Amino acid sequence: MATAKTTLPSAGPATGSRSFVSRLRDGDEIARLTTMVFAATVVLITLLLVYELWTNSALARAKFGFHFFVTRVWDPNIDQYGALPFMYGTLVTSVLALLIAVPLGIGAAIFLAELAPPRISDTLQFFIDLLAAVPSVIYGLLGVFIIVPLMRTVIFPGLNKPLGFMPFFKGPSYGVGFLTAGIVLAIMVIPYIISVSREVLLSVPQDQREAALALGSTHWESTWKVVVPFAKTGILGSIFLALARALGETMAVTMVIGNTPTISASLFSPGDSIASVIANQFTEATGDLYLQALVGLGLVLFLMTFILNGLARILIVVTTQKGSGVPT
Amino acid sequence: MSASVKWRRLVSNFMLTLTGVCAVVSVSVLFFILGYLVYNGGTSINWAFFTQLPTPVGETGGGMANAIVGSAKLLMAASLLGVPIGFLGGIYLAEFSGSAVASVVRYAADLLNGVPSIVMGIFAYSIVVLPFKHFSTLAGAFALGLMMIPITLRSTEEFLGGVPRYLREGAMALGASKWKTIATVVVPAAYRGILTAILLALARVAGETAPLLFTAFGNRYWSEGWGQPTASLPVMIFTYAVSPYDDWHRQAWAAGLVLLGLILIINILARTILSRGIAVPRS
Amino acid sequence: MQASSKPGLSVNIATNTGAAGQGHLASLPMRMTISKVNFYYGSKQILFDINMAIADKRVTALIGPSGCGKSTMLRAMNRMHETVHTSRLEGEIQLDGQNILAQDVTTLRRRVGMVFQRPNPFPKSIFDNVAYGLRINGIKGSTSEMVEKSLRRAALWDEVKDHLYKSAYDLSGGQQQRLCIARALAVEPEVLLLDEPCSALDPISTAKIEELLVELKNLTTIAIVTHNMQQAARVSDFTAFLLTGQLIEFNPTPQLFTTPSDPRTEAYITGRFG
Numbered sequence: 004m005a006t007a008k009t010t011l012p013s014a015g016p017a018t019g020s021r022s023f024v025s026r027l028r029d030g031d032e033i034a035r036l037t038t039m040v041f042a043a044t045v046v047l048i049t050l051l052l053v054y055e056l057w058t059n060s061a062l063a064r065a066k067f068g069f070h071f072f073v074t075r076v077w078d079p080n081i082d083q084y085g086a087l088p089f090m091y092g093t094l095v096t097s098v099l100a101l102l103i104a105v106p107l108g109i110g111a112a113i114f115l116a117e118l119a120p121p122r123i124s125d126t127l128q129f130f131i132d133l134l135a136a137v138p139s140v141i142y143g144l145l146g147v148f149i150i151v152p153l154m155r156t157v158i159f160p161g162l163n164k165p166l167g168f169m170p171f172f173k174g175p176s177y178g179v180g181f182l183t184a185g186i187v188l189a190i191m192v193i194p195y196i197i198s199v200s201r202e203v204l205l206s207v208p209q210d211q212r213e214a215a216l217a218l219g220s221t222h223w224e225s226t227w228k229v230v231v232p233f234a235k236t237g238i239l240g241s242i243f244l245a246l247a248r249a250l251g252e253t254m255a256v257t258m259v260i261g262n263t264p265t266i267s268a269s270l271f272s273p274g275d276s277i278a279s280v281i282a283n284q285f286t287e288a289t290g291d292l293y294l295q296a297l298v299g300l301g302l303v304l305f306l307m308t309f310i311l312n313g314l315a316r317i318l319i320v321v322t323t324q325k326g327s328g329v330p331t
Numbered sequence: 332m333s334a335s336v337k338w339r340r341l342v343s344n345f346m347l348t349l350t351g352v353c354a355v356v357s358v359s360v361l362f363f364i365l366g367y368l369v370y371n372g373g374t375s376i377n378w379a380f381f382t383q384l385p386t387p388v389g390e391t392g393g394g395m396a397n398a399i400v401g402s403a404k405l406l407m408a409a410s411l412l413g414v415p416i417g418f419l420g421g422i423y424l425a426e427f428s429g430s431a432v433a434s435v436v437r438y439a440a441d442l443l444n445g446v447p448s449i450v451m452g453i454f455a456y457s458i459v460v461l462p463f464k465h466f467s468t469l470a471g472a473f474a475l476g477l478m479m480i481p482i483t484l485r486s487t488e489e490f491l492g493g494v495p496r497y498l499r500e501g502a503m504a505l506g507a508s509k510w511k512t513i514a515t516v517v518v519p520a521a522y523r524g525i526l527t528a529i530l531l532a533l534a535r536v537a538g539e540t541a542p543l544l545f546t547a548f549g550n551r552y553w554s555e556g557w558g559q560p561t562a563s564l565p566v567m568i569f570t571y572a573v574s575p576y577d578d579w580h581r582q583a584w585a586a587g588l589v590l591l592g593l594i595l596i597i598n599i600l601a602r603t604i605l606s607r608g609i610a611v612p613r614s
Numbered sequence: 615m616q617a618s619s620k621p622g623l624s625v626n627i628a629t630n631t632g633a634a635g636q637g638h639l640a641s642l643p644m645r646m647t648i649s650k651v652n653f654y655y656g657s658k659q660i661l662f663d664i665n666m667a668i669a670d671k672r673v674t675a676l677i678g679p680s681g682c683g684k685s686t687m688l689r690a691m692n693r694m695h696e697t698v699h700t701s702r703l704e705g706e707i708q709l710d711g712q713n714i715l716a717q718d719v720t721t722l723r724r725r726v727g728m729v730f731q732r733p734n735p736f737p738k739s740i741f742d743n744v745a746y747g748l749r750i751n752g753i754k755g756s757t758s759e760m761v762e763k764s765l766r767r768a769a770l771w772d773e774v775k776d777h778l779y780k781s782a783y784d785l786s787g788g789q790q791q792r793l794c795i796a797r798a799l800a801v802e803p804e805v806l807l808l809d810e811p812c813s814a815l816d817p818i819s820t821a822k823i824e825e826l827l828v829e830l831k832n833l834t835t836i837a838i839v840t841h842n843m844q845q846a847a848r849v850s851d852f853t854a855f856l857l858t859g860q861l862i863e864f865n866p867t868p869q870l871f872t873t874p875s876d877p878r879t880e881a882y883i884t885g886r887f888g
Contacts, residue, residue: 042484106353111354111357131358136531138537140568141591143572144584145367147572193360223347258573304447304449308447
């Protein structure tokens with residue numbers, strides 16, 4: 004208990020204009036220092052993480068340098084490690100996921116922001132938030148037992164028969180592969196696109212819509228030609244966010260991608276992604292170079308998501324600010 | 332109404348209906364997932380599931396008692412690591428720090444939040460597994476705890492910041508020191524939002540598998556103490572699902588139902604009851 | 615296109631006008647008539663039995679204190695109130711003798727345009743803003759000619775002719791509002807509704823727009839809501855004074871401002887409340 008000399012708080016606001024000693028006696032200084040230590044820990048952990056990734060991949064970086072990114076061969080038996088098949092797999096599955104998720108997600112966001120009455124919009128958004136909480140391994144479970152058979156029995160024949168002449172749709176298919184992983188990833192990232200796009204669309208000023216309607220637009224025209232373009236930066240941000248999530252997804256992808264480091268144009272080919280090869284091989288890695296090559300892959304993944312998340316944040320902040328600003 | 336206006340209205344109604352279809356499809360995925368889990372796993376949820384250890388490979392029967400306990404231990408330890416750092420760090424940001432320092436800490440937290448969980452596993456491996464040369468519950472808890480920090484930190488800062496000035500000033504005008512004000516007035520005013528965020532963070536890491544693959548690893552038996560590898564529900568689901576045994580598949584469904592059920596219940600409770608009227612952080 | 619003055623129209627017009635006013639009104643063709651209009655947001659009534667008319671090729675001003683319902687009345691005229699689910703309109707509003715509530719709303723809104731309180735150009739170029747209405751309505755002809763024509767009519771052409779493809783947000787507030795007027799004019803509406811168009815602008819921009827409105831009435835019928843009485847006195851031919859949802863007086867502007875027929879009108883215009 005403070006034994007302050009005065010009874011009134013004329014000792015000033017407790018934000019540092021009192022003497023160090025009186026602050027110390029009140030326990031404020033201790034509180035400040037203690038909480039500061041914890042806050043600093045967060046920064047330290049982040050720095051340590053980058054440091055560990057960097058030093059624990061030193062061997063691989065020294066040996067391969069930039070060739071790491073362009074070598075196709077990943078063969079532990081001869082200690083040859085190239086990241087290309089995994090980068091390919093990560094990119095292909097993520098792009099496929101976006102191709103499916105973006106139209107669906109934006110469409111749903113438009114419905115929730117423009118058409119649905121507020122109660123229904125909020126309820127549906129609640130379910131979307133729950134969907135975002137479903138863990139990766141559960142999606143993997145459904146992927147393995149529902150989507151893989153579906154791919155084998157319905158999707159592959161459906162696409163291969165008419166379009167099999169194109170390199171994208173060449174068989175054979177074992178059920179697992181790039182497209183399967185892409186579909187599972189799409190389901191996983193849709194909630195992110197919907198949540199952010201819905202918020203961004205809701206923040207578009209009402210008088211933009213009204214101006215379009217007052218010129219004789221139909222509801223769709225005002226939405227598609229005015230509201231969505233107004234919000235496009237934020238929507239793009241949501242896509243980057245979804246992409247960042249898709250890149251780092253491990254379990255669901257591991258369970259359905261086939262785990263073969265292949266580069267193939269066919270969507271039905273089994274492949275591998277950065278995250279899933281780490282998941283599968285990390286505990287099997289014999290020898291330092293092998294392990295450090297895997298850590299190197301982790302570093303690559305970290306950098307990719309770091310850049311994407313940063314861009315996404317900027318884009319989203321820019322849009323929601325634009326909506327509330329008055330044009331000069 | 333001219334022909335072209337008729338056409339435009341038709342297009343408008345069609346496209347808007349399409350967006351409704353997109354919304355329905357997206358939301359229905361949640362119910363499909365639950366449906367499949369209940370259908371395939373519901374019948375396998377029995378007393379044995381919760382109390383027995385896994386049987387040797389190839390034998391049917393058995394349960395996941397060790398995985399359930401293992402997950403519980405991991406989450407408990409993860410909270411002990413993640414919540415204090417996040418909570419106290421958040422207090423520092425909201426109450427004591429200048430804006431420059433605050434932005435740095437916030438940036439670090441956002442960065443940490445965006446790290447893929449498998450990379451977090453690599454980090455935990457290098458810090459906790461490598462030095463001791465074996466997998467452990469501690470290592471798994473370390474990875475999961477780290478993942479809880481950013482959400483806890485940001486939410487604490489946000490909800491503390493939302494406490495109105497007049498509450499603080501009322502306490503200070505009575506002679507309360509700053510830390511007393513925080514402890515007795517500000518935090519209690521904000522506790523519901525913070526608790527919601529912590530629960531949501533817990534629900535999120537409860538389902539994480541990747542970071543555990545090479546930290547806690549796995550265990551067919553009970554894990555003693557904190558220094559041994561341990562089974563966990565998500566890893567069991569993964570292992571069983573990719574195995575060639577039908578009986579293991581059946582158990583994987585059951586485990587999936589239990590895990591998702593728990594996560595959804597926590598989410599629903601946190602998002603409805605606890606945070607009535609508060610804006611809830613996005614997952 | 616002049617709407618001929620149908621016998622029934624002038625008889626339905628507001629009873630609050632003095633005999634002289636009614637006689638004057640009866641000789642003019644009416645673009646729009648408003649009969650027995652009651653308006654509700656949910657269970658709350660905003661407008662009570664409004665009867666008035668908008669004279670063709672004239673400026674009609676709606677004045678009154680905040681919350682009197684003048685904007686609500688204006689917005690009903692192009693059915694903009696329908697964007698709020700709980701709104702309900704009773705009574706009849708006619709455009710050229712046809713009930714607007716029975717028509718296709720998209721077509722109606724092309725014929726009855728609107729300029730809003732705060733300038734709200736689309737996030738597009740100046741050109742694309744003006745061309746928007748032309749494009750979605752599929753109006754045939756040279757788009758660039760029509761855009762130029764509108765910008766000239768809004769007295770903005772000279773200021774923007776070299777910057778047509780720049781973003782509309784690069785313009786000043788007053789310029790943006792004139793752009794919005796040009797955008798509305800591009801589809802050649804029969805009636806132009808303006809909802810306090812100058813309230814967010816500086817005095818110079820306001821003066822420019824007021825000049826514009828007086829010229830524009832040769833082109834299109836104008837109805838304007840304003841909280842600025844002097845503005846109403848300056849630009850309008852007819853003025854309607856509303857108070858708490860009721861139409862108190864509706865008369866030719868000079869008459870309303872010099873010899874108001876209702877004591878409440880007099881109180882408002884002399885500044886005893888507002």
